[in-house]
Amino acid sequence: MNQVRKQKFLIVGSILAGSIVTVGLLLVAFDKGLNAFITPTEIAEGKVNGSHNFRIGGMVKKGSLVRKGTGTQIEFIATDFNEDIPVVYTGVLPDLFREGQGVTADGHMDASGVFQADTVLAKHDENYMSKEVKAAMDAAEKKKTGKLATEGAHP
Amino acid sequence: MWQWLYKLGSPRHFYEMTTGFVPWLTGVSLFLLIVGVVWGLGFAPPDYQMGDSYRILYIHVPTSMGGMGAFVLLAMMAAMHMIWNIKMADIVAKVCAPVGAGYTALGLITGSLWGKPTWGTYWIWEARLTSYLILLFLFLGVMALRAAYDSERSGSKAASVLAIVGVVNVPIIYYSVYWWNTLHQVPSELGRDGSANPPEIFIPALFTGFAVIGLFFLAVILRSRNEILYRERRAQWVQDLLEKELADV
Amino acid sequence: MSRSAIGLGGSLGATLQRELQLAFSSPGRIVNPLMFFVIAVSLFPLGGRMSPDQLGTIAPGVIWVTALLAVMLSMESLFRSDFDDGSLEQLLLSPQPLYFHLQVKVLAHWLVTGLPLVVISPLLGLLLQLPAAGYAPLLLGLLLGTPALSMIAAIGTALTVGLARSGLLLAVLVLPLSIPVLVFGAGLVDTALNGLPLSGVVAVLGALLVLAGTLAPLAIGAALRISVH
Numbered sequence: 001m002n003q004v005r006k007q008k009f010l011i012v013g014s015i016l017a018g019s020i021v022t023v024g025l026l027l028v029a030f031d032k033g034l035n036a037f038i039t040p041t042e043i044a045e046g047k048v049n050g051s052h053n054f055r056i057g058g059m060v061k062k063g064s065l066v067r068k069g070t071g072t073q074i075e076f077i078a079t080d081f082n083e084d085i086p087v088v089y090t091g092v093l094p095d096l097f098r099e100g101q102g103v104t105a106d107g108h109m110d111a112s113g114v115f116q117a118d119t120v121l122a123k124h125d126e127n128y129m130s131k132e133v134k135a136a137m138d139a140a141e142k143k144k145t146g147k148l149a150t151e152g153a154h155p
Numbered sequence: 156m157w158q159w160l161y162k163l164g165s166p167r168h169f170y171e172m173t174t175g176f177v178p179w180l181t182g183v184s185l186f187l188l189i190v191g192v193v194w195g196l197g198f199a200p201p202d203y204q205m206g207d208s209y210r211i212l213y214i215h216v217p218t219s220m221g222g223m224g225a226f227v228l229l230a231m232m233a234a235m236h237m238i239w240n241i242k243m244a245d246i247v248a249k250v251c252a253p254v255g256a257g258y259t260a261l262g263l264i265t266g267s268l269w270g271k272p273t274w275g276t277y278w279i280w281e282a283r284l285t286s287y288l289i290l291l292f293l294f295l296g297v298m299a300l301r302a303a304y305d306s307e308r309s310g311s312k313a314a315s316v317l318a319i320v321g322v323v324n325v326p327i328i329y330y331s332v333y334w335w336n337t338l339h340q341v342p343s344e345l346g347r348d349g350s351a352n353p354p355e356i357f358i359p360a361l362f363t364g365f366a367v368i369g370l371f372f373l374a375v376i377l378r379s380r381n382e383i384l385y386r387e388r389r390a391q392w393v394q395d396l397l398e399k400e401l402a403d404v
Numbered sequence: 405m406s407r408s409a410i411g412l413g414g415s416l417g418a419t420l421q422r423e424l425q426l427a428f429s430s431p432g433r434i435v436n437p438l439m440f441f442v443i444a445v446s447l448f449p450l451g452g453r454m455s456p457d458q459l460g461t462i463a464p465g466v467i468w469v470t471a472l473l474a475v476m477l478s479m480e481s482l483f484r485s486d487f488d489d490g491s492l493e494q495l496l497l498s499p500q501p502l503y504f505h506l507q508v509k510v511l512a513h514w515l516v517t518g519l520p521l522v523v524i525s526p527l528l529g530l531l532l533q534l535p536a537a538g539y540a541p542l543l544l545g546l547l548l549g550t551p552a553l554s555m556i557a558a559i560g561t562a563l564t565v566g567l568a569r570s571g572l573l574l575a576v577l578v579l580p581l582s583i584p585v586l587v588f589g590a591g592l593v594d595t596a597l598n599g600l601p602l603s604g605v606v607a608v609l610g611a612l613l614v615l616a617g618t619l620a621p622l623a624i625g626a627a628l629r630i631s632v633h
Contacts, residue, residue, distance in 0.1 A: 003411075011504070015618050015619065017618070018619065021611075022614045023611075025614065026607070029611065030604075031604075032607065038598070052461075053461065095275075097275070119276070121276055121338060122273065123338050124340055126341050126342060128209055128356050129202060130202065130355065131200070134203035285583070285587070289583055299576050303564070303570075303573050304567070309566070309631075309633060313563045313627065313630050313631070316627050316630065317577060320581065321580075
């Protein structure tokens with residue numbers, strides 16, 4: 001092997017090795033999870049400690065929303081259908097905040113295991129429908145599942 | 156096919172071949188835009204949750220995708236310019252950067268206008284929004300770098316290097332909503348049974364989508380034609396063209 | 405074949421030695437970024453009246469952003485003198501592979517400018533009331549992140565070395581490309597303060613370092629060829 005070719009070989013080899021290591025490390029990272037939100041399950045497993053601020057994400061549990069005082073004191077339960085975390089918030093909720101819809105909140109856990117939220121944001125899913133279509137779909141869903149349908153079991 | 160592409164690589168042929176194409180593209184794009192906007196804003200039914208605010212997405216989705224597409228085009232043209240030294244590739248790379256930056260800015264503005272009523276905030280520092288903001292910065296960086304060089308040649312090559320390096324951001328933007336738990340929703344799946352988008356909401360999006368793409372290429376072609384005339388201003392064919400135009404007046 | 409292997413290794417060693425000698429002969433190259441880092445970080449508590457808790461919350465971000473700026477400002481010395489005295493042109497013309505020489509050059513530059521920043525960072529954590537759990541991830545993150553930042557910033561430096569006044573332009577080019585390192589670097593400290601597992605974030609920082617270390621030299625080389633022309 002002449003010198004120029006050997007050098008080319010070394011450079012290409014180094015780039016290839018670098019790419020493979022990069023991809024490998026990224027796969028490890030995604031396997032370990034890189035979530036921007038902390039889920040109720042992670043909180044329940046005791047993965048979060050201290051009173052540091054962080055962001056949780058989950059669904060608003062159906063039937064859990066309670067308004068107190070003048071209606072700006074809000075309590076609801078954030079769930080990932082595995083664990084539930086009670087959330088307390090004072091302020092105005094976004095228009096799309098609904099039970100059974102996605103939600104994210106910034107804040108911290110207090111000593112009694114309640115999440116004290118400073119901000120609450122509603123997450124929207126990728127489905128867009130007119131009211132009529134939604135009503136028709138819900139009716140069809142009810143017909144299909146019949147009496148087995150239970151409140152809050154809609155993933 | 157190859158010969159046609161080869162011809163498109165020469166500024167003069169590009170100019171001559173696009174002359175007849177411009178009015179046609181203008182008409183079609185404007186037609187699609189008007190139909191899409193009137194249909195989307197006036198006749199499509201309100202969403203069962205968002206009400207009317209979802210209509211912003213008729214502009215937000217295509218302009219945002221246009222910004223990303225523009226950067227991919229920029230990087231492809233930059234690579235062609237670096238590897239094969241094709242003049243026309245550099246012209247397109249130069250003119251598509253400001254158009255792409257404009258689309259990216261529109262995507263950010265419309266997105267934040269939609270975010271306020273939907274999420275409850277104009278802006279949040281999460282992966283999709285942050286990586287998309289970086290896209291705007293990269294466009295501006297490429298433009299600033301080109302402008303900083305006195306010599307057109309060195310400036311174009313330097314901007315090309317930055318464009319090729321910066322294109323790694325595009326897949327990051329696209330996949331950010333899958334890799335991270337972002338607040339931003341994932342794209343709607345199309346053509347699936349029980350599709351996320353019923354036709355009465357989806358079809359206007361097709362119109363505005365193609366209109367926005369058409370207007371992008373229109374802007375790039377018009378700007379390219381200006382740049383061609385400027386760069387080739389001393390060439391005989393431009394002089395002849397000028398004389399003909401003056402004679403017509 | 406073995407002769408040429410020695411040739412490559414030897415010339416890379418010589419480059420490393422030369423860069424380090426040059427740096428130590430003008431201590432300002434080492435001390436100035438460090439002083440900038442310390443002074444800029446200590447401005448933040450002075451700029452706003454904050455409780456120790458609030459200060460501790462912003463500490464990871466402040467330290468990381470300032471480290472990024474310090475790395476960027478120190479980059480001026482990477483190619484400038486070589487460009488002025490013509491030795492950069494020699495490097496480009498030499499038969500030795502540019503790729504490895506650029507890796508070594510940036511590594512040497514990091515050893516004298518980036519590594520001191522990492523070493524002093526715990527002191528700055530102390531000034532900003534960083535909670536105890538944050539020090540180890542701060543050090544680890546900067547150790548992985550600052551060499552990646554040096555590599556990325558070197559691309560911008562190579563693109564602008566031929567220009568007379570390049571400071572602000574360099575920032576415009578380099579800062580957007582640095583954001584991923586910044587996000588995960590500062591994120592590592594935050595993750596630790598929340599008591600969450602660190603391995604995923606560490607893996608991303610490692611991936612960014614390997615990616616920058618192997619691909620950036622190609623872009624730096626291409627950029628230098630344009631600038632020297």
